[in-house]
Amino acid sequence: MNTKVLVAPSPHVHSGDSIQKNMYGVVFAMLPALLFSFFYFGLGALVVTLTAVASCYLFEFLIQKYILKTEVTINDGSALITGILLAFNVPSNLPIWIIMIGALVAIGIGKMTFGGLGNNVFNPALVGRVFLLISFPVQMTSWPVSKGLTSGYIDVETGATPLAIIKEGLKSGQSLSSLMDKIPSNMDMFLGNMGGSMGEIAGAALVLGLIYMLIRKIITWHIPVAVIGSVAILTGILHMADPEAYAGPVFHILTGGLLLGAIFMATDYVTSPMSNKGMIIYGVGIGVLTVVIRVFGAYPEGVSFAILIMNAFVPLINVYVKPKRFGEKRK
Amino acid sequence: MLKTFSIGGIHPAENKLSAESAIQALPIPQMVSIPISQHIGAPATAIVKKGDEVKVGQLIAKSSGFVSANIHSSVSGAVFKLDDIMDASGFRRTSIIIKVDGDEWLEHIDRSEELVKDIKASKEEIIKQVGDAGIVGLGGATFPAHVKLSVPPGKTAEVLIINAVECEPYLTSDHRIMLEKGDEVLVGTQILMKALEVNKAIIGIENNKPDAIAHLTKLAANYNGIEICPLKTQYPQGGEKQLISATIKREVPSGALPIEVGAVVQNVGTAYAVYEAVQKNKPLFERVATVTGKSLKNPSNWMFRIGTPVKDIIEAAGGMPEDTGKIVGGGPMMGKALSSIDVPLTKGSSGLLLLPKEETARKATKACIRCGKCVSVCPMGLEPYLLMVCADKKDYERLEKDAVMDCIECGSCSFTCPAHRPLLDYIRLGKGKVAQIMRARK
Ligand code: SF4
Ligand code: SF4
Numbered sequence: 133m134n135t136k137v138l139v140a141p142s143p144h145v146h147s148g149d150s151i152q153k154n155m156y157g158v159v160f161a162m163l164p165a166l167l168f169s170f171f172y173f174g175l176g177a178l179v180v181t182l183t184a185v186a187s188c189y190l191f192e193f194l195i196q197k198y199i200l201k202t203e204v205t206i207n208d209g210s211a212l213i214t215g216i217l218l219a220f221n222v223p224s225n226l227p228i229w230i231i232m233i234g235a236l237v238a239i240g241i242g243k244m245t246f247g248g249l250g251n252n253v254f255n256p257a258l259v260g261r262v263f264l265l266i267s268f269p270v271q272m273t274s275w276p277v278s279k280g281l282t283s284g285y286i287d288v289e290t291g292a293t294p295l296a297i298i299k300e301g302l303k304s305g306q307s308l309s310s311l312m313d314k315i316p317s318n319m320d321m322f323l324g325n326m327g328g329s330m331g332e333i334a335g336a337a338l339v340l341g342l343i344y345m346l347i348r349k350i351i352t353w354h355i356p357v358a359v360i361g362s363v364a365i366l367t368g369i370l371h372m373a374d375p376e377a378y379a380g381p382v383f384h385i386l387t388g389g390l391l392l393g394a395i396f397m398a399t400d401y402v403t404s405p406m407s408n409k410g411m412i413i414y415g416v417g418i419g420v421l422t423v424v425i426r427v428f429g430a431y432p433e434g435v436s437f438a439i440l441i442m443n444a445f446v447p448l449i450n451v452y453v454k455p456k457r458f459g460e461k462r463k
Numbered sequence: 464m465l466k467t468f469s470i471g472g473i474h475p476a477e478n479k480l481s482a483e484s485a486i487q488a489l490p491i492p493q494m495v496s497i498p499i500s501q502h503i504g505a506p507a508t509a510i511v512k513k514g515d516e517v518k519v520g521q522l523i524a525k526s527s528g529f530v531s532a533n534i535h536s537s538v539s540g541a542v543f544k545l546d547d548i549m550d551a552s553g554f555r556r557t558s559i560i561i562k563v564d565g566d567e568w569l570e571h572i573d574r575s576e577e578l579v580k581d582i583k584a585s586k587e588e589i590i591k592q593v594g595d596a597g598i599v600g601l602g603g604a605t606f607p608a609h610v611k612l613s614v615p616p617g618k619t620a621e622v623l624i625i626n627a628v629e630c631e632p633y634l635t636s637d638h639r640i641m642l643e644k645g646d647e648v649l650v651g652t653q654i655l656m657k658a659l660e661v662n663k664a665i666i667g668i669e670n671n672k673p674d675a676i677a678h679l680t681k682l683a684a685n686y687n688g689i690e691i692c693p694l695k696t697q698y699p700q701g702g703e704k705q706l707i708s709a710t711i712k713r714e715v716p717s718g719a720l721p722i723e724v725g726a727v728v729q730n731v732g733t734a735y736a737v738y739e740a741v742q743k744n745k746p747l748f749e750r751v752a753t754v755t756g757k758s759l760k761n762p763s764n765w766m767f768r769i770g771t772p773v774k775d776i777i778e779a780a781g782g783m784p785e786d787t788g789k790i791v792g793g794g795p796m797m798g799k800a801l802s803s804i805d806v807p808l809t810k811g812s813s814g815l816l817l818l819p820k821e822e823t824a825r826k827a828t829k830a831c832i833r834c835g836k837c838v839s840v841c842p843m844g845l846e847p848y849l850l851m852v853c854a855d856k857k858d859y860e861r862l863e864k865d866a867v868m869d870c871i872e873c874g875s876c877s878f879t880c881p882a883h884r885p886l887l888d889y890i891r892l893g894k895g896k897v898a899q900i901m902r903a904r905k
Binding site for chain 2: 140149354401403411437450456457
């Protein structure tokens with residue numbers, strides 16, 4: 133008879149879930165938005181995405197193999213996500229060398245200095261993006277205008293994003309209603325007909341990805357709903373108070389990468405809280421900060437900064453916000 | 464919306480391979496080994512010696528305290544010897560080894576199939592009879608049943624909850640009992656109600672057993688105060704606290720017993736055993752177990768005599784498959800891996816699961832990606848990732864503060880973790896340590 137049986141403690145079976153399945157699930161969820169960006173920005177989008185992804189893989193490999201001398205884990209899919217997210221967050225005419233710097237900062241500083249996947253405090257792609265935004269403000273804010281599939285790469289016409297149009301216009305004393313005529317309609321914005329970074333333009337594609345991730349149980353609804361909901365409520369109140377000075381909730385939700393941030397960046401496993409309660413607090417924090425930065429701050433869009441700031445609070449949230457224990461008195 | 468418990472939970476593949484297989488009697492072996500400790504609490508004291516003649520149902524080891532249980536011979540024959548042998552837990556325990564000769568039962572045991580519906584015994588007589596018959600919780604916990612029937616002073620039982628959830632994947636013995644012994648289960652339930660002086664009982668059954676729900680619902684119309692409660696299939700609904708939460712929406716506080724919220728929980732197999740003990744004078748010396756596994760020829764359900772070696776039930780199901788990687792006593796989520804098939808089946812043996820190697824081999828552990836999935840599935844609202852880290856760092860103070868003692872060891876966290884982290888292994892270690900520290904403080 134078979135004498136070599138395993139004796140190990142329960143449970144004796146596993147769900148079959150794995151890090152890869154979740155990571156590639158997120159990648160799959162980003163495909164609609166990715167296809168959209170190719171469709172709107174053509175060659176440029178392709179070049180930027182390939183460069184960002186290849187650089188993330190390369191830097192992760194080099195750092196793990198030669199500097200940290202640890203196990204190389206580039207197959208877990210997380211470098212792919214960082215690459216795509218980085219590409220999503222930059223203009224489609226960004227020069228290759230700048231993208232590579234962004235990838236190096238994202239992987240090298242954003243991820244590996246903390247000890248790799250699972251230990252980083254900040255979303256790596258956002259670390260890369262914000263670094264580029266501060267170092268290369270001009271290149272990072274000249275947004276190509278969509279010319280469809282045939283769009284070129286470097287030599288493309290550029291224009292301002294709707295948020296920037298509004299922000300600048302308000303500063304120079306124009307009324308909101310007159311500015312509204314200069315930006316695309318809500319429907320156009322939802323379908324991606326506006327200037328902006330590659331991944332933020334097509335709300336519809338991003339929402340499709342969200343639905344997929346919810347069905348596959350890759351993420352839960354808490355963070356996206358908390359972010360989008362709090363932005364909607366806050367901007368709704370401001371808009372009602374003074375419709376001439378503050379744009380309405382639909383505009384705020386469809387622009388400036390809010391959906392991209394709420395769906396794909398704030399939900400990053402590693403840099404978001406563990407408990408449902410914690411996730412809601414974190415999500416509301418992002419929503420509030422985004423509105424504050426957009427409305428009162430210097431940058432026209434605030435999602436990236438808001439997420440990074442809330443990333444910093446996650447360890448604290450995890451310590452102080454406990455899940456509801458079974459049998460605990462409901463307050 | 465079907466009812467279920469308040470937080471967490473998972474839905475592992477059900478794999479109820481043996482659900483259609485009617486209960487058969489397992490042939491009586493030539494030799495049985497009956498351990499004197501098959502329950503939670505003090506081991507019983509053997510009252511037979513080498514050479515004694517015994518009959519089926521005869522008391523051979525006496526309960527040695529309030530939390531202990533009588534043990535009866537499951538066969539007729541002569542005591543061959545008393546010896547320390549390895550049992551399913553892997554420890555060597557004293558067992559009474561009996562050489563079988565024929566199948567002669569004690570005379571006062573009613574062996575007829577006839578249903579005895581009328582309950583003559585008084586409350587006190589029932590509790591005594593349940594204790595005398597050596598009945599323990601048959602869901603796997605093996606806690607002496609008479610103890611749970613003795614409600615502590617100052618507390619009152621309001622409702623009896625019968626655990627017919629069978630939430631462990633693969634196992635089907637409770638399912639078969641409900642289908643084949645439905646009336647007996649309901650009479651047993653009424654006996655338990657009488658002992659507890661409650662006029663309401665709820666039988667919780669998961670909706671992956673629609674035939675059992677339909678059958679018992681039909682029969683229950685003839686019995687007063689018994690309600691059949693279909694539940695959404697969700698693991699670990701068979702946990703006492705989870706079942707109470709699912710059926711009556713009350714949460715038993717941390718560290719407290721179900722009676723705190725007016726509930727007493729008994730397993731459906733226990734209810735059947737109580738029927739047999741009180742109405743038929745039959746002590747607990749046989750029970751039903753499922754033998755199952757994907758590579759097994761004939762996954763099936765068997766009524767076996769306690770003390771039968773595990774290998775006999777495997778033989779009955781077609782023999783051990785080539786690819787067997789693990790032999791589990793119980794279900795895949797909370798069962799115990801056995802190191803040998805020579806160990807005896809006991810009162811707590813609800814099933815035997817032969818898992819193929821690739822189904823059970825653990826994958827390499829990766830770094831925690833902080834996905835929070837372990838937190839969201841934990842039915843006790845704990846943070847398994849954190850408890851594992853604290854157990855690893857030996858931070859027992861934090862473990863205690865973060866409620867490690869509430870862990871019911873259901874394994875949902877380890878089952879779910881995409882990084883294949885052995886969360887429960889560490890949590891168990893931490894729990895053991897914290898329990899020691901807490902005892903020392905008292
Ligand atoms: S084993 Fe313990 S910690 Fe893990 S899910 Fe179950 S109750 Fe929670
Ligand atoms: S499920 Fe595993 S990887 Fe996810 S948080 Fe828990 S321990 Fe970490």
